[in-house]
Amino acid sequence: MSSESSESSDLLILLQTAKLKGRPSEADLLAAGGLDAAATVAALVDSGALDRAGSRLKLTPPGRAELDRLLAAERATVDQEALKGVYHEAFDALNTTFKQLVTDWQLIDGTRPNDHSDTAYDAAIVFRLGELHQQLVPLLDRLVGFASRLSGYRERFGAALCKVRAGDHSWLARPMVDSYHTVWFELHEELIGLSGLSRAQEAAAGRAE
Structure with missing residues (x-):
């Protein structure tokens, strides 16, 4: 370069x-x-x-x-057809999984706020986050092929996951820090913009968070 x-x-x-x-x-x-x-x-x-x-x-x-x-x-340098294929298929599937994971982290049975007193329940969600991360890493490598500047996301996701696994569970979904959820939201914004789309369009299509 x-x-x-x-x-x-x-x-x-x-x-x-x-x-x-x-x-x-x-x-x-x-x-x-x-x-x-x-x-x-x-x-x-x-x-x-x-x-x-x-x-x-x-x-x-x-x-x-x-x-x-x-x-x-x-954006003019990106193969838009190929990118949208990766975004709308591979990322969208993981995004659906991650949204459910965050919902389960915040609510038990979808109704009762999680006070995080059930350590086994929280540990199961952290385990699911690790499984999701294993699927995300190869996808990130594919996305870097479209825009090399996205390479930093792998380290940011990894850092957040390490903090969660070390016991600081605020790094799963806490706003205003580089939590896993914050980094996920920003990556999603990147993909929307790189595809020449808007969040309003993605919300209408049911793909926005």
């Missing part, structure tokens, strides 16, 4: 991460993007693409316009 294309990829990763996370800290932005590019973040702030809001960063209108341009350029 040339230095110019590498720089464009880093910009796309950082701007997209800022969009998906809303108002991340700089550390969270870099960690989620899998980059060590504080200078690039500073350059994006200086250019007006990102704005500092206290300890947080947010995407500005010019930043969003640049992100849209970069995403369109990336």
